[in-house]
Amino acid sequence: MERVLLNLYNNVFYAGEYSQSAVKEQKNRNLISYQPAVSVSTKKSENSVIITVSDNGAGIPENIKEKIFQPFFTTKPTGQGTGLGLSLSYDIVKAHGGDIKVETKEGAGTAFIVQLPVV
Numbered sequence: 374m375e376r377v378l379l380n381l382y383n384n385v386f387y388a389g390e391y392s393q394s395a396v397k398e399q400k401n402r403n404l405i406s407y408q409p410a411v412s413v414s415t416k417k418s419e420n421s422v423i424i425t426v427s428d429n430g431a432g433i434p435e436n437i438k439e440k441i442f443q444p445f446f447t448t449k450p451t452g453q454g455t456g457l458g459l460s461l462s463y464d465i466v467k468a469h470g471g472d473i474k475v476e477t478k479e480g481a482g483t484a485f486i487v488q489l490p491v492v
Contacts, residue, residue, distance in 0.1 A: 427484035
């Protein structure tokens with residue numbers, strides 16, 4: 374799970390060709406009141422633990438949202454990424470019997486939600 378969280382953090386701070394980082398993109402829009410924020414929260418229910426990594430950055434464009442967990446999909450320039458981080462995270466979470474999803478809105482931020490069963 375350490376690798377999963379590291380990959381999610383990397384995704385927040387480096388968003389590829391769409392921006393230098395999800396939160397820096399918003400800052401560059403000259404929004405005077407904008408303060409970059411990244412948060413991690415956990416919640417436990419009777420049969421699962423939910424870990425949410427979210428930001429108030431630029432969000433993920435709708436046209437790539439469905440591709441982000443595919444192996445070798447990357448928005449980074451050639452030679453700067455393999456496109457395996459989120460794919461590997463997806464596989465790790467699934468191997469633990471869990472689920473990972475993304476909720477995003479362009480211009481308003483992104484949340485990666487990892488749900489793991491409690492055994």
